[in-house]
Amino acid sequence: MIQVEHVSKRYNKSALVVKDVSFHVGEGQIFGLLGPNGAGKTTLMQMISTLLTPTEGSVKICGHDTKQSPRQIRERIGFLTTEIKLDPLSTPNQLFDFFGELYDIPKEQIPVKKKESFERFGITPFADKRIMELSTGMKQKISIVISLIHDPQVIIFDEPTNGLDILTSRQVMDYLLELKALGRSVLLSTHIFSVAEQLCDEIAILVDGTIVEQGSAEELTAKTESKNFEEAFFKLYTKYHKEG
Ligand SMILES: Nc1ncnc2c1ncn2[C@@H]1O[C@H](COP(=O)(O)OP(=O)(O)OP(=O)(O)O)[C@@H](O)[C@H]1O
Numbered sequence: 001m002i003q004v005e006h007v008s009k010r011y012n013k014s015a016l017v018v019k020d021v022s023f024h025v026g027e028g029q030i031f032g033l034l035g036p037n038g039a040g041k042t043t044l045m046q047m048i049s050t051l052l053t054p055t056e057g058s059v060k061i062c063g064h065d066t067k068q069s070p071r072q073i074r075e076r077i078g079f080l081t082t083e084i085k086l087d088p089l090s091t092p093n094q095l096f097d098f099f100g101e102l103y104d105i106p107k108e109q110i111p112v113k114k115k116e117s118f119e120r121f122g123i124t125p126f127a128d129k130r131i132m133e134l135s136t137g138m139k140q141k142i143s144i145v146i147s148l149i150h151d152p153q154v155i156i157f158d159e160p161t162n163g164l165d166i167l168t169s170r171q172v173m174d175y176l177l178e179l180k181a182l183g184r185s186v187l188l189s190t191h192i193f194s195v196a197e198q199l200c201d202e203i204a205i206l207v208d209g210t211i212v213e214q215g216s217a218e219e220l221t222a223k224t225e226s227k228n229f230e231e232a233f234f235k236l237y238t239k240y241h242k243e244g
């Protein structure tokens with residue numbers, strides 16, 4: 001579903017911030033990119049979502065190449081990034097209708113889908129408030145609902161639980177597990193071990209733009225002879241991170 005092959009990225013004349021990254025995400029799989037601030041998670045996800053062009057390497061989603069067929073890819077992915085902000089003056093109701101039309105959802109289906117997803121995430125009481133009046137968690141839930149309005153096969157979520165309390169995080173994580181059960185392919189990034197550990201079938205540890213190790217949380221813990229997954233991450237980070 002997602003095939004990343006030898007992808008590298010440099011911004012302008014900077015050094016490479018993503019270096020020769022390759023991985024695959026299959027149907028019904030949740031794949032996690034776990035790495036500290038500045039590791040290159042957002043850059044990588046923006047390349048996979050066609051917003052940035054790789055300096056080298058290729059990305060294919062459902063067989064379509066990001067460079068040759070960006071349109072086909074955008075139709076098939078649900079993308080959530082930390083960089084895009086909802087219009088502060090709009091209401092959740094207005095945003096849902098706008099994006100529903102943008103994605104050509106049949107007119108009669110928009111209110112049905114809206115009711116279902118707003119109820120699921122507790123958005124209904126806030127549906128007519130302006131985005132600027134809402135809490136971080138509520139805004140994030142609205143972003144998630146809108147990014148999945150067209151029921152995409154491939155879900156690419158950059159730090160989906162960032163800034164969320166434990167209860168709201170749990171709601172989002174449970175939702176991702178449901179999408180996995182429906183056979184969707186999920187790629188997510190996080191710097192939170194427990195999110196990676198609880199959700200992901202496969203985790204790639206990203207340090208300074210490179211995948212230094214990959215496997216399930218259990219495999220990575222065993223491989224590094226650690227007590228738990230958190231220790232495994234620290235060991236790998238200390239081993240591979242070069243100061244300066
Ligand atoms: N537009 C840009 N121009 C130049 N350098 C950039 C740009 N965006 C990111 N970088 C650099 O690329 C590197 C990777 O950044 P990126 O945002 O991809 O990391 P990240 O893993 O998403 O970090 P975080 O956990 O803080 O979100 C960093 O060194 C950053 O300074």
Ligand SMILES: [Mg+2]
Binds near residue numbers: 041042043082158
């Ligand atoms: Mg980021």
